[in-house]
Amino acid sequence: MSSKETDKLMNFIEGVVGDRCLKIDEDLGNGFVRLHVSEAEKRQAKHDIRCVEDIVIELLRNSRDAGCKNIFVASYKEKNLRIITIIDDGCGIPPNLFARVFEPRVTSKLDTMITDRYGVHGRGMALYSVKRNIEDVNIIASSVEKGTIIKVCVDTKKCPERKDQSTFPITRVRRGEIQVVKGPHNVPRVLTEFGLEHPDIKIFSGSPAQILATMYNLSQNLLTSNKGGKTLFLENFEEGSLPLWQCVGLVFNVKVLAEILIDHYGLDVSLRNIHRIFNGEIKSLCDLRSALVDKHKMDGMITVSDINPNYETNLVKYIQKNDLDNLSKIAEEAFIKALGKKYFLSLRSSPKVWREKNQIKISFEVEEEDEL
Ligand SMILES: Nc1ncnc2c1ncn2[C@@H]1O[C@H](COP(=O)(O)OP(=O)(O)OP(=O)(O)O)[C@@H](O)[C@H]1O
Ligand SMILES: [Mg+2]
Missing domain, CATH: 3.30.565.10 (Histidine kinase-like ATPase, C-terminal domain)
Known part of the structure; x- marks a missing residue:
């Protein structure tokens, strides 16, 4: 049964018997229930x-x-x-x-x-x-x-x-690393923080027309095939090997591109703006991280050699949860062996292990060992 059909069926049952029985798996009495998994979700x-x-x-x-x-x-x-x-x-x-x-x-x-x-x-x-x-x-x-x-x-x-969606966060350079220091917790901040944390990903952010200009101009530099019409576009978009975003660069007709944008990219860009892009009047965006690196370079805060590769890449970011759990177990055993017995201490819970940029942190919450 599709999820739409399931929703319809649920609505029907809800109409007949009320929604209470759909929400709970078990009535435990005294106002306690075990929620049905879908209600908890x-x-x-x-x-x-x-x-x-x-x-x-x-x-x-x-x-x-x-x-x-x-x-x-x-x-x-x-x-x-x-x-x-x-x-x-x-x-x-x-x-x-x-x-x-x-x-x-x-x-x-x-x-x-x-x-x-x-x-x-x-x-x-x-x-x-x-x-x-x-x-x-x-x-x-x-x-x-x-x-x-x-x-x-x-x-x-x-x-x-957030009300303010136009202010970008303030950043500073510390030990060769660009850090966000303040600014509203809006979408530009989310994008900037993400871009700084993932130097291997370029993030471009702007209006639909600016994004189109960027995809169009970047793809022009990358494409070797001749420009064509809708057929060439569809061949590449549906069956070719070009990334979806680069296929916009295959189209040179304003009207055809406007249609393609709506149908295949979900982007609504006016004919006038497409003309302006073709005439070079709407400039490409720079990716957020490169823009910040350039800005701080201009401020004299960093030179290219200052950018310490160890700070650029978060070396621990892809360590998986089960490996961290394993480390926690080993740390627990080591704690008991090295300190617990000697100082009559035990752990309140398993050691917490978490990742920060280029660091793995472990914390032990200790308590006095129970007297026998
Ligand atoms: N941009 C994307 N590119 C490729 N696959 C994607 C993309 N977005 C979602 N998916 C696929 O859809 C699945 C469901 O995404 P969803 O975000 O709901 O769950 P998740 O990423 O697996 O886990 P979480 O709930 O923790 O985010 C993903 O596991 C992934 O396979
Ligand atoms: Mg997800």
């Missing part, structure tokens, strides 16, 4: 996605885990609606799974779950939570090894965003 979804910034983080993490090199984030607001299209060039989603990835617990990360600064990633819950909390989310296109295009439409009255 719905409640968790509310907690996981509380604002537009949370959505952007989840989409960026997905693109990163898909092994992309570039992420294009086109965003604009129309009255209360925030519309964001994210285009990456990662491993893609097989078409038969487009609908299923929005169902709870659907993941391809069974053996590759990671913990990053935002928490555990690999629960198969983020897209489900996004879908539950916003007006619309769709996979516009995705193709294996060519990338994914996801578009979200958020009613900011129901799922809010």
Whole structure:
């Protein structure tokens, strides 16, 4: 049964018997119940996605885990609606799974779950939570090894965003590393922090017209094939090996490109702006991290040789949770052997092990050993 049919059936049952029996698995008495797993998931979804910034983080993490090199984030607001299209060039989603990835617990990360600064990633819950909390989310296109295009439409009255979405965070350079020091916790900050933490991924952020200008101009430098019309575009978009974002560079006709953008990229760019892009009047964006490196270079804060490669890459970022758990076990044994017996101390709980940039931290919470 498809998830739509299941929803319909649930609504029908709810109408007949009320929603209480659908929400609980077991009535334990005295007001205690065991929630049905789907009800617990719905409640968790509310907690996981509380604002537009949370959505952007989840989409960026997905693109990163898909092994992309570039992420294009086109965003604009129309009255209360925030519309964001994210285009990456990662491993893609097989078409038969487009609908299923929005169902709870659907993941391809069974053996590759990671913990990053935002928490555990690999629960198969983020897209489900996004879908539950916003007006619309769709996979516009995705193709294996060519990338994914996801578009979200958020009613900011129901799922809010920071008011100020134009201020970029203030950064400083410390030990050859660019760090965010302050600024509103808005989408530009989320993107900047993500871009700084992932130097191997280029993140471009702007209006749909700016994103188009960037994809178009970058692809012009990369493409060797001659420009053509819709047929050449479709051949490449659907069956070729070019990343999805580069295929825009194959089209030279303004009207054809406008249509293609809506149908295949979910991007709405006016004919006038496409003309301006073709005439070089709308410039390409620089990726967020490179823009900051250039800015700090101009300020005289860093020279290229200052950028310490160890600070550029987070060496511990892909260590998996089960390996950290293993380290915790070994640390527990070592604690008992080295200190516990000698000082009559025991551990309140297993040692906590977590990752920070280029560091693994372990903390031991100790208590007095119980007297026999
Ligand atoms: N941009 C993307 N590129 C490729 N695959 C993607 C992309 N976004 C989502 N997916 C696929 O959809 C699946 C579900 O995504 P979702 O974010 O819901 O869960 P998850 O990333 O597995 O775990 P979590 O809930 O912790 O985020 C992913 O496991 C991945 O296979
Ligand atoms: Mg995810």
